[in-house]
Amino acid sequence: MRDEDKPEIRKLPLFRDMSAENFETLMQAAYAHTFPAQLEMIRQGEPADFLHIMMEGTVELFSGWRGRETTMAVVRPVSTFILAACIKDAPYLMSARTVEKSRIIMIPAKDLRATFRLDPEFAMSTITELANCYRSVVRHAKGLKLRTSRERVAAYICRQSRLAGNAASFILPIEKRLLASYLGMTPENFSRAIKALQSDGVAIDGMRIIITDPKALEAIAGPDSLMDGPDGNSEFPGADFPEVPWDAKQREAM
Amino acid sequence: MRDEDKPEIRKLPLFRDMSAENFETLMQAAYAHTFPAQLEMIRQGEPADFLHIMMEGTVELFSGWRGRETTMAVVRPVSTFILAACIKDAPYLMSARTVEKSRIIMIPAKDLRATFRLDPEFAMSTITELANCYRSVVRHAKGLKLRTSRERVAAYICRQSRLAGNAASFILPIEKRLLASYLGMTPENFSRAIKALQSDGVAIDGMRIIITDPKALEAIAGPDSLMDGPDGNSEFPGADFPEVPWDAKQREAM
DNA sequence: TCGCACGGGTGACAATTGTCAATTCTTGTG
DNA sequence: CACAAGAATTGACAATTGTCACCCGTGCGA
Numbered sequence: 001m002r003d004e005d006k007p008e009i010r011k012l013p014l015f016r017d018m019s020a021e022n023f024e025t026l027m028q029a030a031y032a033h034t035f036p037a038q039l040e041m042i043r044q045g046e047p048a049d050f051l052h053i054m055m056e057g058t059v060e061l062f063s064g065w066r067g068r069e070t071t072m073a074v075v076r077p078v079s080t081f082i083l084a085a086c087i088k089d090a091p092y093l094m095s096a097r098t099v100e101k102s103r104i105i106m107i108p109a110k111d112l113r114a115t116f117r118l119d120p121e122f123a124m125s126t127i128t129e130l131a132n133c134y135r136s137v138v139r140h141a142k143g144l145k146l147r148t149s150r151e152r153v154a155a156y157i158c159r160q161s162r163l164a165g166n167a168a169s170f171i172l173p174i175e176k177r178l179l180a181s182y183l184g185m186t187p188e189n190f191s192r193a194i195k196a197l198q199s200d201g202v203a204i205d206g207m208r209i210i211i212t213d214p215k216a217l218e219a220i221a222g223p224d225s226l227m228d229g230p231d232g233n234s235e236f237p238g239a240d241f242p243e244v245p246w247d248a249k250q251r252e253a254m
Numbered sequence: 255m256r257d258e259d260k261p262e263i264r265k266l267p268l269f270r271d272m273s274a275e276n277f278e279t280l281m282q283a284a285y286a287h288t289f290p291a292q293l294e295m296i297r298q299g300e301p302a303d304f305l306h307i308m309m310e311g312t313v314e315l316f317s318g319w320r321g322r323e324t325t326m327a328v329v330r331p332v333s334t335f336i337l338a339a340c341i342k343d344a345p346y347l348m349s350a351r352t353v354e355k356s357r358i359i360m361i362p363a364k365d366l367r368a369t370f371r372l373d374p375e376f377a378m379s380t381i382t383e384l385a386n387c388y389r390s391v392v393r394h395a396k397g398l399k400l401r402t403s404r405e406r407v408a409a410y411i412c413r414q415s416r417l418a419g420n421a422a423s424f425i426l427p428i429e430k431r432l433l434a435s436y437l438g439m440t441p442e443n444f445s446r447a448i449k450a451l452q453s454d455g456v457a458i459d460g461m462r463i464i465i466t467d468p469k470a471l472e473a474i475a476g477p478d479s480l481m482d483g484p485d486g487n488s489e490f491p492g493a494d495f496p497e498v499p500w501d502a503k504q505r506e507a508m
Numbered sequence: 509t510c511g512c513a514c515g516g517g518t519g520a521c522a523a524t525t526g527t528c529a530a531t532t533c534t535t536g537t538g
Numbered sequence: 539c540a541c542a543a544g545a546a547t548t549g550a551c552a553a554t555t556g557t558c559a560c561c562c563g564t565g566c567g568a
Contacts, residue, residue, distance in 0.1 A: 442558095522556080
């Protein structure tokens with residue numbers, strides 16, 4: 001792996017507080033790999049051998065069952081994924097494929113497990129990270145069970161707008177079909193849901209969303225900190241189920 | 255709290271490996287409380303001050319939004335819940351109410367947080383516990399997104415049967431309306447789903463489920479270790495017979 | 509003992525969501 | 539630049555799921 005990656009990784013909440021020595025050891029054991037687009041790099045059910053760190057690109061976490069498939073999360077740099085499976089030394093519950101060419105750093109799970117046994121600070125960070133992940137999925141599940149598809153779309157738009165600094169307009173960070181799947185609906189239904197929201201303060205132009213009437217939108221979305229975050233003291237939504245983050249690409253697009 | 259509770263608690267994976275001394279200290283800080291049935295003991299959004307340990311009774315974890323409500327889990331003894339919220343010192347994401355009269359032991363969250371800072375074994379147990387919780391909710395979310403309501407009911411019946419030692423017959427551990435809500439459907443829909451399964455190897459008599467044709471049932475349920483567990487190396491005592499909790503892990507944390 | 513509240517079941521109907529097919533739009537590539 | 543492949547949209551239709559109204563039966567308390 002590149003030396004210039006280390007400071008980036010070190011900034012992650014998971015690695016921020018551990019000793020410099022242990023961090024170095026972990027980094028020694030790690031190696032980087034660049035995957036082309038559309039490659040299924042992790043297959044659900046296989047043993048979890050590596051903690052993955054996204055450095056560049058985009059990865060989709062998804063699950064399949066009987067020919068059906070659903071997007072569980074989309075991961076953007078810089079963040080980690082599949083921490084829980086590594087800890088448990090258990091099979092992956094989700095598959096992962098690159099959406100675009102991606103550079104990923106992989107830390108052997110056994111080194112990971114050895115490290116939080118000997119570095120209490122790292123153990124603490126891991127606890128916090130897992131608690132964040134857990135709460136993140138609980139939020140997702142709440143959304144699926146308590147909101148209709150139209151409300152989920154509205155709430156997603158509210159969240160993204162907030163992440164963009166309460167912007168009245170932003171660019172969807174990923175393909176609509178992925179977003180639809182993540183939100184638990186078909187692409188067709190997603191398309192119709194957005195169209196239906198045009199009478200409630202949302203306009204859409206290609207990948208750009210424009211909020212024309214925030215009040216009306218919120219009346220539909222009913223944004224709720226217990227479902228939409230943010231979580232009090234976390235400035236990071238957690239590794240395994242991130243909201244698609246605001247990134248540089250979007251800033252340029254404004 | 256009663257002295258005879260301690261050995262029970264000590265058997266939990268979360269408390270099994272910590273030092274006797276630290277365990278005692280935690281227990282000193284704890285106190286027990288008995289709640290009557292139908293009492294909302296935790297309200298979502300409030301600060302998480304206590305880790306709860308179920309000693310006797312039944313508690314429902316649920317979430318509400320805009321007048322709608324959904325059951326997220328049902329907790330049976332002996333187990334803990336709302337670990338994640340305590341760790342993060344963040345608001346509860348779920349509410350809790352007693353289904354029946356329940357005796358619950360409460361450990362102040364600050365004592366908890368102090369303890370895994372000074373007991374590495376406890377920190378390790380917490381990590382494992384959180385990873386289990388996380389994977390449990392991910393499974394739940396996968397079920398909601400990948401299976402139809404009928405399939406969820408069928409899969410639930412398969413799981414319970416397995417937990418009961420592959421019994422051909424078992425008693426539903428909780429009211430059907432709670433089960434329906436947990437599985438993400440209305441009571442009416444649940445009732446119809448079970449009825450529809452009668453042509454696929456399931457008979458029902460009041461609260462008793464009888465599997466008349468396991469093959470046919472599995473053809474519908476498509477049981478999958480990545481959604482229905484068990485998790486590879488878990489030796490959790492969730493397999494004890496008649497009063498099987500309906501979801502062995504899931505309950506932890508919030 | 510009588511109600512009566514409540515869980516549970518059922519039918520009719522409505523709303524939501526998914527499926528299929530056709531078309532347009534976008535994007536990447538030769 | 540043109541073309542091909544795949545994403546997005548749309549309409550018609552089907553399946554699933556929810557809602558409402560009503561019924562039955564049980565269990566608990568006045």
